[in-house]
Amino acid sequence: MKVAFYTLGCKVNQNETGALAQLFYENGFEPAPDGGEADVYIVNSCTVTAGGDKKSRQWLRRAKRRNPGAVTVLTGCFPQAFPGEALAVEEADIITGSGARRRVLDNVLRFLQEGGRIVDIAPHEKSERFEELPMERLEGHTRAFMKIEDGCNRRCAYCVIPRARGSVRSRAEESILGELAALAKGGYAEVVFSGINLSSYGRDTGTDLAEIVEKAAQVPGIRRIRLGSLEPDLMTEEMIARMARVPALCPQFHLSLQSGCDATLRRMRRIYDTAGYRAVVEKLRAAFPGASFTTDVIVGFPGETETDFEESAAFVREIGFLKVHVFSFSRRAGTPAYDMPDQIDEAEKARRSHRLQAEADAVRARVIAGMEGCPVEVLLEKPVNNTLFTGYTREYVPVLLKAPGHRQGGIVHAVLGAFDGTRCTAALAE
Template sequence: MIDTTVFQDKKAVYYTLGCKLNFAETSSIGKTLKEAGVRTARKGERADICIVNTCSVTEVADKKCRQAIHRLTKEHPGAFVVVTGCYAQLKPEQVADIEGVDLVLGAEQKGDLMKYLGNLEKHAHGEAITTATKDIRTFSPSCSRGDRTRYFLKVQDGCDYFCSYCTIPFARGRSRNGRIADLVEQARQVAAEGGKEIVLTGVNIGDFGKSTGETFFELVKALDQVEGIERYRISSIEPNLLTDEIIAYVAQSRAFMPHFHIPLQSGCDEVLKLMRRRYDTSLFASKVHRIKELIPDAFIGVDVIVGTRGETPEYFEQAYSFIQGLDVTQLHVFSYSERPGTQALKIDYVVPAEEKHRRSQCLLSLSDEKTKAFYSRHIGQEADVLMEKSKTGSPMHGFTANYIRVELPYDMTLDNHLVHVRLGDFNEDGTALKGEVLG
C-alpha cells in the first residue's frame, strides 16, 4: 500500500517532448498525482516535483531533453525530478548523471509512477529503473486533453518493425495494445466530460491487436458507436496497414473524419528498401488513389525523411518527382538524424548537412503549394468547424472535418462548439481560411 500523505499539498510541473502519445501519457501521470493530492504548480510557483517525459527520435531531441532538465532544476531548486520517456529508456545512466535528476523510469515503469516515488527524498545521484526492451510488455492506458478541444486516446504502444533508421522499438518495446472494451469505455468517459473529438494515438496503431487478438478495424467500428463523440481522427497509420476496408468505412462513417496521416518516408523504392520499410511507392500511390476515389475532399498528410544514408542526389530527385505527383495535402518533413545502434549506420553514402537542409526546404515549399491549393479549392464552400479555446481577444481557430484550419473573430461562447461557416479567403499569415458564421 502506497502512503499518499507525503504528497498532500505538493505542487508539480510537467514538461513533455515529442509525440502526441507522450502528451497522453504525461496527462495520465498528472491524473495519478492529482488523485494522490498533488496539484499543478501555477506560473511562478516553485514546484516540489518535476516530471519530464522525453523523446529520442533525433539527436536534436536528446539535446532538447537535456536542456529541459537543466532549466527545470534551476527554476525549481530542491524539487524531486523524475525523467521518463524514450530518452530515459535508451540512455538511463546518462540521464541519471544529469545534476538534479533523482529518478529515471523506463517504458515499463512509467505507468506505475507512484510505486517508485518513495517519500520524495532527494538523492545524491539519480536512480535509474528500467527494463530490457525484450521484457517491456505492459500497456499503460492514457487519454489526454491538454489545452485543446481534442482528446488524444492511446490505443497501442511499441513497434515490431525495426526500420533501419529508427530507435523507437528499442525505446518502447514490442507492439501491444489495450482491449477494445476498455478503450470504448475511455471514449465514453471523454463524452461524459463534454469532449467532442478524439485522436487515436500510438506508435504503430494499424498493428493494433497483437496482445488481444482483435483488429484495428474492429476498434474503429466499436468507437464509431460511442454516443456523444462527434469526431475521431486516426493520428498516423502505416500504408501497408491502411486496408481498403478501413478507407471504405471512413468514407461512410458517422464520426471518423476524412483525414488520413500516412508515413511515406521516401518516394524512392531503393531508399525504402534501405530503410527496411514494408511497402513500395506503388502500394503507397494506390492507397492515396483509393482514398481520393472514395473521399475526394479528404485531407492526406504525409511524413517524409530527407537525407537518410544512401539517399543519393538521383534517389532524392526520384522521391521528389513521386511526391510531386501525389494528390496529398501536406508534408511533414524531417531531416535524417543518426541514431546509435541502428542498422542505417552500416550504409556508406552519407548526405552532407547542408544538402539535407536544401532537400528539406525543397519539400517544405512543395508542401506549402499543395496545402494552399487544397485550401483554395474549398473557398466559398460551407463547413462545420469545431472551435478551440484561444486567448481573450485573439482570433479563434478550429478545424473542418477534413482538417482545414479556420479563423473566426474571438467569441468565448464558441469554444468546443461545432459552428457552421462559409469558408472565405486566407487569413493574414496564410495559415487558415477566414470563416463567416452562418445561421
C-alpha cells in the same frame, strides 16, 4: 508541492504526460505556473533524433539551475533506448523508461522520503501488456486524445522506437469504450486515437483498427473520430471500406511516407514503394471524397543522391499533402542506418530539409486554396473573444470564424474563405 512537465515528441508522449499529470494532481501535487518555479520537474523524453536527447538534457539542467533543491525526473524513450547515456545525465535524480508510468509517482514520493538517486528502467518483454493510465482531461482542450496502442514490430533501418517501446500492445476494447463514454459525458465531441503503430491495433488481441472505430462511433455524444499516424501498407481494401461506412470518422489521414523515392525506401527497409503508397491514397480518396493527407518525410538518409531527393520532392507535390513534417535523418546508435555508407553531411541535410519544407508549404497553400467556398464542419476550439473562434474542419484545415451564440467545443457548419498562410477565414453557413 508544485510539479512541472516538459514533453518532447509524438502525440503518444503527450497523452502519457497528460496521464502522469493527472496521477500527480490526484495525489496532492499542483501544476507549476508557466515559467514558474516547481518542486518537481519531469521531462518525458523522445529519442527519435539525437536532438531530442539534447533538449531533454538541456531542460533538466535549466530546472536544476532554477531550483537546485527540486526533484528532477528523466523518463520516456531516451532512457529506455539508451540507458547508459541517460545515466550520464547528472542533473536527473530519477531515471525511468517508457514502461511502468505509474511508478514515476511512486519513485518521486520515495525520493522525497529517502533521497538517493533512483534508476527504474524495466526491459520490455514479449508478454508485456498495454499499461492502463488515467484518461487525459485538460482544461481548454476540446478534442480528447486517447492512446489505444503501444509498441512496434517493424524494424525500419533508421528507427530506434521498437527498442524504446517494445512490441505491439493493444488497449482493451472495453477500456476504450468506457473512457469514450466518460469523455462524451464530459462534453468532448471529438476523440483522436493515437499509438506508436496505430495501424497494428488489435493484431495481438484478434481484432483490428476498423472494428474499434466502428464501435467508438456508436458511443453517444462522440461525433468525430480522428486517427493518428497510419502505415500505408496496413490500410487494406477491407479496412478502408469498413471505415468509409463510419460517418463520424474524419477524412484526414496521416499516412507515413518517409521518402518519395523508391531506392531510398528500400534502404530504409520500408514495406511499401511509391506505387503502393499512391494506390492507398487513391483508394482512400475514392472512399472518402474530399479526404486530406498529412505525412512525415526524412531527408538526407544515407545514400540519398540529389536525384533521389528530387524524386521524393516530386512525389510530395504529386500527392498534394495538406501538411508535411520534414526532418533531417538523425543517426541513432544500434540501427542499421547508423553504419550505412554514404552518410550525408549536416549542412546538406539542412539545405534539403529547408527546401522540401518550402515546397511542402506551397503545396499546402495550393490544397487549401482549392477548398475555398466549400461547405465544412468546424469544431470550435479556442475563443479569441466572445464571438470569434479558431477551430479545425473534419479535414484538419485550421479556420478562424465568427460564431455568435456558440460556445467552445461546439461543432458548426460553415463555408471556407481565403487562406492567409496560417488559417482560413470561414463564415457560418446560412
